[in-house]
Amino acid sequence: MLEALEATRNHVNTGNVIFSYRRPPCWTGGLWDRYPFALSPSKMALSMVRNPAACQLYRISAQRRGPVLEQVRTVVWHETYQEPVVDKEYYRKPEEIDDLTHTRPVRSALATQSTSVFNYPEVTKFTSYVMRKGDRAVARSIVEKSFEHLKRHQIKKYHEAAPDEKPYIDCNPVRIFHTAIDNCKPAVGVKSVKRGGKTYQVPTPLTDNRRRFLAMNWMIAETRENRDWPTQSFAKKLSSNLLEAYQEQGKVIKRKYDLHKLADANKAYGHFRFW
Amino acid sequence: MCMKSILGKNIQTFVINMEIFPRLHLFKMAAPMKIFRELRRKGFELRHVNHGPMPITWSALRRPYREQAVRYARSSSAAAAETEPSVQTGEPVVQPPPVRTIFRTPVSNPVNHSLEQEAQFYTIPPHEYKAMFPQDHGVPPRFKKQVETFTEACIMVRKPSLEVMSYLQQANYSHPAIRYVFYGTRGTGKTLCLCHVLHYCTKQGWVVLFFPKASNWVKNVKEIQPSFHNAERYDQPLEAVSWLKTFKVSAADSIKELQTQQKYQWSKREATEQGRPLLEVVEQGITRPKTATDCVGVVVKELKDQANQGRIRLLVAVDSVNSLFGRTVVRKPDRSMAYGSELSLIYNLRKLVRNDWRGGAIVTAVREAAFLGVEGEKVDHRRYTRHEDNPDFYHDIEDHVSARAETFAPEALLGKEGFEYMDPYVPVLVEKYTEKEMESCLDYYTDRRWIQNEKCWTEAGRQQLKFLSGYQPSDLERICGPL
Numbered sequence: 001m002l003e004a005l006e007a008t009r010n011h012v013n014t015g016n017v018i019f020s021y022r023r024p025p026c027w028t029g030g031l032w033d034r035y036p037f038a039l040s041p042s043k044m045a046l047s048m049v050r051n052p053a054a055c056q057l058y059r060i061s062a063q064r065r066g067p068v069l070e071q072v073r074t075v076v077w078h079e080t081y082q083e084p085v086v087d088k089e090y091y092r093k094p095e096e097i098d099d100l101t102h103t104r105p106v107r108s109a110l111a112t113q114s115t116s117v118f119n120y121p122e123v124t125k126f127t128s129y130v131m132r133k134g135d136r137a138v139a140r141s142i143v144e145k146s147f148e149h150l151k152r153h154q155i156k157k158y159h160e161a162a163p164d165e166k167p168y169i170d171c172n173p174v175r176i177f178h179t180a181i182d183n184c185k186p187a188v189g190v191k192s193v194k195r196g197g198k199t200y201q202v203p204t205p206l207t208d209n210r211r212r213f214l215a216m217n218w219m220i221a222e223t224r225e226n227r228d229w230p231t232q233s234f235a236k237k238l239s240s241n242l243l244e245a246y247q248e249q250g251k252v253i254k255r256k257y258d259l260h261k262l263a264d265a266n267k268a269y270g271h272f273r274f275w
Numbered sequence: 276m277c278m279k280s281i282l283g284k285n286i287q288t289f290v291i292n293m294e295i296f297p298r299l300h301l302f303k304m305a306a307p308m309k310i311f312r313e314l315r316r317k318g319f320e321l322r323h324v325n326h327g328p329m330p331i332t333w334s335a336l337r338r339p340y341r342e343q344a345v346r347y348a349r350s351s352s353a354a355a356a357e358t359e360p361s362v363q364t365g366e367p368v369v370q371p372p373p374v375r376t377i378f379r380t381p382v383s384n385p386v387n388h389s390l391e392q393e394a395q396f397y398t399i400p401p402h403e404y405k406a407m408f409p410q411d412h413g414v415p416p417r418f419k420k421q422v423e424t425f426t427e428a429c430i431m432v433r434k435p436s437l438e439v440m441s442y443l444q445q446a447n448y449s450h451p452a453i454r455y456v457f458y459g460t461r462g463t464g465k466t467l468c469l470c471h472v473l474h475y476c477t478k479q480g481w482v483v484l485f486f487p488k489a490s491n492w493v494k495n496v497k498e499i500q501p502s503f504h505n506a507e508r509y510d511q512p513l514e515a516v517s518w519l520k521t522f523k524v525s526a527a528d529s530i531k532e533l534q535t536q537q538k539y540q541w542s543k544r545e546a547t548e549q550g551r552p553l554l555e556v557v558e559q560g561i562t563r564p565k566t567a568t569d570c571v572g573v574v575v576k577e578l579k580d581q582a583n584q585g586r587i588r589l590l591v592a593v594d595s596v597n598s599l600f601g602r603t604v605v606r607k608p609d610r611s612m613a614y615g616s617e618l619s620l621i622y623n624l625r626k627l628v629r630n631d632w633r634g635g636a637i638v639t640a641v642r643e644a645a646f647l648g649v650e651g652e653k654v655d656h657r658r659y660t661r662h663e664d665n666p667d668f669y670h671d672i673e674d675h676v677s678a679r680a681e682t683f684a685p686e687a688l689l690g691k692e693g694f695e696y697m698d699p700y701v702p703v704l705v706e707k708y709t710e711k712e713m714e715s716c717l718d719y720y721t722d723r724r725w726i727q728n729e730k731c732w733t734e735a736g737r738q739q740l741k742f743l744s745g746y747q748p749s750d751l752e753r754i755c756g757p758l
Contacts, residue, residue, distance in 0.1 A: 117730040117739055118758055147757035152424045155724045159426040167367035172727040173757060175368070 077107045084109040111136055120174055122181065122212075129216050145235035147173035150242060180245035184215035184252045188263045193272045202272045203263035215256075222251045371721050371732050378718035380432065385440065385475040388432050394712040396429040396719050399474060404428040407477055408470070409524040412517075413487030413594065415466050417752060425723045431712065433464065435705045436471040442701065443475070443636055448588065451630040454697060456596065457640035458685045459705035462749025465640040466594055468705055472638050476590040481635070482529045482578060483590045484627065486518070490595040490642065492620050493603035499618075502568070508619045509605065515567035515620060519560045522574070530554065533581055539573055541566045553577055572623040579627065582634035589635030591627050596639035597685075599625050600693030628697065639700075641688040707746040716748070720755055728758040 082104045085091075095102055112124045123143065131139035154171040161169055170176055189210065190201040206214070223238045244250030380395040382388060388397070399407075404422070411419040422428045439455050446453055457465040466487075477483055492514055502508040533553040540546045541563065547556055553574065560570030582589035593599070599621055605613040615621045628637050685702050686694050708716060717737055720726045730736035744751035 117736055118728060144757035151725075151727060151756070152420065155424050156426065158724055159424075167370060170368040171724045172368070174728065 081105050081107045083107060084113075086113045086115055088115045122178060123174065125212070126177070126181070126216050126219075129213075129220055142235050142238070145233070146238040146242065147177070149236055149239035150176055153239070153243065176246045177242055180242045181212070181215050181219070183245050183248050184218060184256055185211040186214055186256045186259045189214070189259060190263050190266060191273075193269070195272055200269045200272055201262060201266050202269045203266055204273060204275070214259075215252075218252045218255050219245065222255065369729065371724070371726070374718040374721050378715040378722070379429075384478055385432075385471060386478050388437060388440065388475075390434075390437065392432045393434060393437065394431065394709070394715045396431050396715070399428040399430065401428070403474070403477070406528075407473060407483075407485075407525055409521045412521050413466075413485055414470060415749075417749065418467065421725075421752070425725070429719065430467055430471050430474075431464075431716065431719075432471070433468060433705070433712065435703045436468040436475075439468070439472050439638060439701075439703055440475050443472070446636065448634050451633050452589075452591075452635050452637050454628065454630060454637040454639065454700040456685045456697070456700050456702050457638075457705050458683055458688070458702055460683050460707075460747075461643055462747055463705045463707055464748045465642070465705045468703075469592055469594060469638060469640050473590070473592050476588075476636075477529075479588070480529065481588040481590045482526060482582075483592065484522070484575070484578060485525065485592045486624060487594050489593055489621070489624060490598040490644070492618065493598045493605070493615060496603070496605050499605060499613075500565075502619050503565075504569075505619075508617055508622060509607070509613060510568035510619050512564040512567050515571050516561055516564045518620075519557050519567060519570060519574075523554070523557050523561070527554070529587070530578075533577070533587070535573075535577060536580060541569070568619045571620060575623045575627050579632045583632050585634055587634070589632075591635065591637045591639075593624065593628060593637070593639040595642035595644075596628065596697070597641045597688040597690070597693055599628065600696060601690050625696070641683075641685050643683050643688065708748055708751070709746075713741055713746055713751075716751060720752075725752075726755050726758060731755075731758060 084106050086109055112121075112128065114124075127136065127139050127143050130143055150173045151171060154169060154173075154176070158166055158169045158171055170179075186206065189204055189206040191204045193200050193202045219238070219241060223234060223241050226232075226237050226241075229237055229240075241250060241252060245252050378396055380392045380397050382392055383398050383400055385397070408414050411422065414422070435457060439457075442453070442455065457468050459465055473483055473485060492511060496511060497513050499509040499511055502510050530553050535547055535549055535551050535553060535556065538546060538549045539556065541559060545559070545563070545566075547559060556570050556573050556577070560567035578587070578589055581587050599615055601615055603613050603615055603618065603621075605618065607613050607617075616625060628639065630637065682688070685697075685700070689697055717726065717731075717740065721732065726732070726740075728736065731740060740751065740754065743754050
């Protein structure tokens, strides 16, 4: 039964040919998905079926002194440690003793994880991009301050507006942030391809993660490079940039259009795209 | 994407889409290459790849936006989908639900405030607010911002201020002035209670001498100069001028009929004769900053005398009164540190909080932040402290309550000298919000759009805000900032 299920998951019928593909190592999967010799009884079957090559922790890489074993991904936890569950409701329920999980130690949760109802993954991601030298507390305070500036600006506008305009003024900083970032996401990007000693910028579709990354990092870069307002705090500048992007204006939006233009100008190199 | 594969003369065409490729969204960018390799291994010779008129966007094939957020957050998908706020443009945005209106009281005159209005917000009329706090001096900086943002000045009617107001009502003013000291931990609203009492006295027609943040005069000193008539003392012209300016605005009405009781010689040529309006002294200080500090002394002395004679009722309100006693950060020309009473402004203020006069009241607040340490005692600047029971265990000093036990108590903050100087006084404790006050405050913030998060409008969100802030007024305001 399990194997049949696995077959449907890992084998795809394309009509004429049947072929299998490896499931890409998934960020949400955790250690058990990557490591084939896991001691988990529940996952043993799955990991045996799967292609062990996908589950590698080490790969052989060629270096000057010869082939060395190189770590693919650093996992500081011992394999017996289990993933933490970040869910309040889970802990409200009584523990199931028949499962052996409660005897195994638990890894600490990531700094990006939170059970707070005020936690927004997108904002957490943005905070991580703002962060320098691992100082998340500072990064978080900066983002929160900029949200506060944003909100103060909008609330003031709200209270000073005429009654019929009021419902159209958005004061929610998180919503403004999401809209602003969405507005900054490019629809198409370019990728460098070397052909005949020349590098071509080949237009390419982007993944969602890449689009989000570009939008957020443009936002941060434009704020850092802002020379119009050098004495102003990063938070304040960030809030003004977010507000501009929310209204589909400003430097970040311009940067998006620049990329679109570049992709459009390089349409002719489309045939270099092999992926 | 369309693929043509030529095997001999047999041309096969695949169209890869979601129908034949149900898990296509799990592919990364390199996935089509994998498809090619697989096909090649099976003997297909790939000649041509037609990308079609438009390059396909993988994002279109991927799962919708809301589900995707799970991938990096590692949280459960259901929770993440809920926390993603809806993005709306050009349409009316989601408004907070109407809250119970009991959080606000229409009684804007604090003279009429009683326990009925407890835990309710009252609005200070804008013109009165401007007159009492010109350029928002004296109110806490966060409250100043809040007034700008909400376009109204609202203060909660709280028990400590009601208590002091009832004392002021019942006091016998033929006796020496009574001193009241607001105290409490940081961010509990001592200054706002003081402002409430200030408003009360202003409405009753008292002359109000408000010294906001006396700690600024001993800690953030910009400029000092030796006094003209006493070489032992130092003047602070800039601080004196700015205080006189605000005093001129706030007390213009109440002191306009008062006259000087003696002649004051400012310099060889400048003098204010006896029987001139007191406002002239104020003007003198503003126009001639050199004499400003002395002008403050004269105003203090004159008002004290007039109150003694029963012509006026005088309220002396001093925020962070503990900085009047003990050391300062001012360095004298001989490199030694100046003592509080060596600064003329502080010297005059100290004379004011001494209860050798009658016909008024002295309402003060002590602040932990203004505390510069007791003379001769080493200040503990450690950020961490060892746990009492387990010395191997380090604590953050802010978290460890017993490490800074009762430092907010007035006797601890005033020090020995200050305590002896201020004794007897009426200590009034300003505490954290009660449940009722907390509910009222949350309602007020929701009404003023300060709480924007949809989660906060639910009971669970409110509970979390209560938990996060620990019923601490200033913390609540800060936490709601980015929400």
